[in-house]
Amino acid sequence: MASSSSSSSSSSSTGKKPLRLAIIGSGNWGSAIARIAGNNLLQYPDLFIEEVRMYVHQEEIDGEKLTDIINTRHENVKYLPGIKLPDNVKAVDSAEEAARDADLLIFVLPHQFIESVCKSLKGKVAKNARAISMIKGVEVKNGKIRIFADVIEEILGCKCAALSGANIANEVAEDKFSETTIGYRPGDLATAERFLKVFDTPTFRVGLVEDVAGVSLCGALKNVVAIAAGFTDGLGWGSNAKAAVMRIGLMEMKRFAEEFFEGVKPETFTETSAGIADLITTCYGGRNRKCAEAFVTTGKPFDVLERELLNGQKLQGTETAKEVYEFLKARGKQDEYPLFRSVYSIAYQGGEVVNLTSRL
Numbered sequence: 001m002a003s004s005s006s007s008s009s010s011s012s013s014t015g016k017k018p019l020r021l022a023i024i025g026s027g028n029w030g031s032a033i034a035r036i037a038g039n040n041l042l043q044y045p046d047l048f049i050e051e052v053r054m055y056v057h058q059e060e061i062d063g064e065k066l067t068d069i070i071n072t073r074h075e076n077v078k079y080l081p082g083i084k085l086p087d088n089v090k091a092v093d094s095a096e097e098a099a100r101d102a103d104l105l106i107f108v109l110p111h112q113f114i115e116s117v118c119k120s121l122k123g124k125v126a127k128n129a130r131a132i133s134m135i136k137g138v139e140v141k142n143g144k145i146r147i148f149a150d151v152i153e154e155i156l157g158c159k160c161a162a163l164s165g166a167n168i169a170n171e172v173a174e175d176k177f178s179e180t181t182i183g184y185r186p187g188d189l190a191t192a193e194r195f196l197k198v199f200d201t202p203t204f205r206v207g208l209v210e211d212v213a214g215v216s217l218c219g220a221l222k223n224v225v226a227i228a229a230g231f232t233d234g235l236g237w238g239s240n241a242k243a244a245v246m247r248i249g250l251m252e253m254k255r256f257a258e259e260f261f262e263g264v265k266p267e268t269f270t271e272t273s274a275g276i277a278d279l280i281t282t283c284y285g286g287r288n289r290k291c292a293e294a295f296v297t298t299g300k301p302f303d304v305l306e307r308e309l310l311n312g313q314k315l316q317g318t319e320t321a322k323e324v325y326e327f328l329k330a331r332g333k334q335d336e337y338p339l340f341r342s343v344y345s346i347a348y349q350g351g352e353v354v355n356l357t358s359r360l
């Protein structure tokens with residue numbers, strides 16, 4: 001596993017044109033990452049074009065367009081309030097405009113929107129551009145499962161890495177210390193190192209691992225475990241129960257990845273920020289945990305809780321629980337993943353939450 005580094009080579013010394021960065025997404029995490037990327041680009045003027053265009057799914061807030069608010073007040077008042085974005089981050093309301101002439105693309109949208117946004121970019125991104133997926137989710141379609149780095153690669157035709165880690169967006173935005181992990185394709189360390197320059201700061205330390213699928217699956221599957229952790233909180237079951245759910249959840253995550261994806265490295269799950277560290281932070285401080293706790297204490301369904309508690313931000317864990325369950329059921333394997341199965345049953349089939357651990 002490579003660790004974080006900061007090489008000082010510049011494009012002027014290599015005679016290359018500076019690279020244009022685009023950010024496709026501007027939610028809670030998208031905005032936190034725009035702050036880091038915008039600031040970092042200014043440190044490498046020979047390597048990167050200063051302006052970074054950020055795609056904003058347009059909406060009006062008190063009669064004003066969100067893009068106008070971001071471009072004038074330099075704050076995403078809805079999804080990351082109270083945090084100043086650098087002036088070189090320019091909000092645009094079309095993914096196509098954000099991606100125009102981009103050499104590096106960051107995909108950071110809730111997973112349910114990625115396919116339609118990528119399709120709007122089909123044929124409009126250079127084949128030698130490089131992308132990175134920060135999406136925590138999987139696509140399940142026609143009985144097949146794919147990580148979003150693969151979806152992006154297939155639709156756009158350019159190579160795609162993945163970034164995931166123990167990264168509660170608000171903490172990262174406040175420069176509280178975090179680590180993260182970039183997973184890169186075999187032999188493509190160069191792309192990872194380029195993105196490392198975009199993201200690495202003294203308080204946001206980037207590690208590298210040659211494992212796009214492992215990094216992506218950690219990010220997606222830990223959200224299902226976080227729902228279970230939230231259930232234990234709602235039940236008032238205490239720390240031991242939550243730790244048990246997290247341990248069993250980590251085992252199911254790892255086994256699922258090894259069973260259905262080739263080349264996944266076990267140590268991605270146990271040694272990186274994308275693995276065990278993200279599982280811990282999400283089970284203690286994330287939105288999935290929070291809504292699952294409220295599901296138990298209020299009896300309200302998840303879609304209502306998402307609207308009431310998250311102010312437009314999106315839950316990923318419930319959708320992923322459903323997608324993973326459907327994928328497993330199609331193979332008759334749902335009973336081999338009892339925690340994943342219990343989360344699905346409680347969230348979607350009216351299963352009793354007190355039975356969360358009865359099959360484990």
Ligand SMILES: NC(=O)C1=CN([C@@H]2O[C@H](COP(=O)(O)OP(=O)(O)OC[C@H]3O[C@@H](n4cnc5c(N)ncnc54)[C@H](O)[C@@H]3O)[C@@H](O)[C@H]2O)C=CC1
Nearest residue numbers: 026027028029030057108109110113135136168169313314
């Ligand atoms: N928020 C966090 O702490 C972290 C989130 N992530 C992951 O990053 C990804 C993006 O998450 P966030 O930036 O937090 O998003 P978010 O949860 O804040 O979602 C809201 C975003 O979705 C956009 N949106 C709503 N409807 C849309 C549509 N029809 N088409 C396109 N966009 C639409 C909204 O405009 C807004 O930008 C997710 O997969 C999440 O799991 C990863 C690490 C940390």
Ligand SMILES: O=C(CO)COP(=O)(O)O
Nearest residue numbers: 165166167168286287288
């Ligand atoms: O992925 C996250 C932290 O790394 C955020 O998790 P939630 O989506 O549960 O808030």
